[in-house]
């Protein structure tokens with residue numbers, strides 16, 4: 001029986017199988033245990049020798065079981081460690097990194113240029129009230145100029161801002177002059193798209209208010225921006241234009257000789273001296289909110305320009321629709337550093 005048991009112990013390949021062998025021989029009702037139990041039936045003179053013999057077998061089996069158990073446990077642990085092993089010398093996985101969109105980079109550049117001129121950068125909301133997008137900007141509901149800004153109306157009567165100019169009003173409600181701000185952000189227009197018009201695009205609004213601010217300050221500021229964007233050779237041109245919230249108003253274009261040897265004028269934005277009706281509307285709103293009237297009689301200039309147009313001019317991109325079509329073949333050519 002000892003030979004047989006040892007044989008079975010050695011051929012057990014799992015701890016479960018070993019447990020079965022253990023139970024069979026030395027468990028409560030195992031074969032060896034039974035042998036010991038039957039000692040009492042032997043004549044007393046045989047008991048001693050027989051008992052010693054069975055105990056020797058039992059010790060041999062116990063020792064063999066223990067040894068086999070250790071071996072199997074060790075093997076199981078080795079297998080687990082092997083399955084968890086990693087090769088730290090393998091080359092790492094290279095994850096493709098994202099980048100800033102070209103328009104984000106242009107806006108970052110613009111913000112830097114204006115911050116160096118002492119402007120504060122603020123942001124506004126894309127869902128606006130008629131009162132700020134139009135009324136306070138001297139564009140009452142019956143004004144034909146409303147047609148210049150085809151509007152996406154929301155069901156609750158609000159709208160998607162058609163330009164960043166409502167932030168002129170919102171800022172003056174909360175702050176006093178003198179002030180110098182730029183406001184980058186998305187704007188929306190319900191209009192047919194073509195190579196130079198999108199229904200969602202960006203603007204950068206500028207507003208300066210103080211005493212004795214003049215058109216010369218406006219021109220100098222725009223020229224400084226153009227040189228910051230395109231280099232020392234950039235020129236700017238102003239042409240009279242009409243905006244209800246400026247008097248006088250102008251459009252400005254930039255001329256730049258680009259690395260491809262082309263040079264042309266590109267209209268970048270609108271600008272002008274802040275209309276006194278805007279200051280009056282701001283004071284009315286301030287008064288209604290229990291604040292002092294402080295703007296009537298001040299002077300200031302404002303401008304609003306399109307960064308998409310800057311990107312098109314700077315990089316020779318022929319169609320504004322490329323920016324938001326999410327075609328990686330286009331976007332990857334202008335992938336900037338993150339951060």
Ligand code: FA5
Nearest residue numbers: 163165197198201268269270271272302303304306309
């Ligand atoms: C305005 O939106 C005025 N709020 C700008 C302004 C501000 C004037 C302060 C005076 C004082 P306008 O609609 O012209 O003006 O738009 C300004 C610029 O936004 C344009 O010159 C152009 O660069 C850009 N832009 C206008 N419409 C689109 C469009 N559909 N797609 C891309 N860019 C556009």
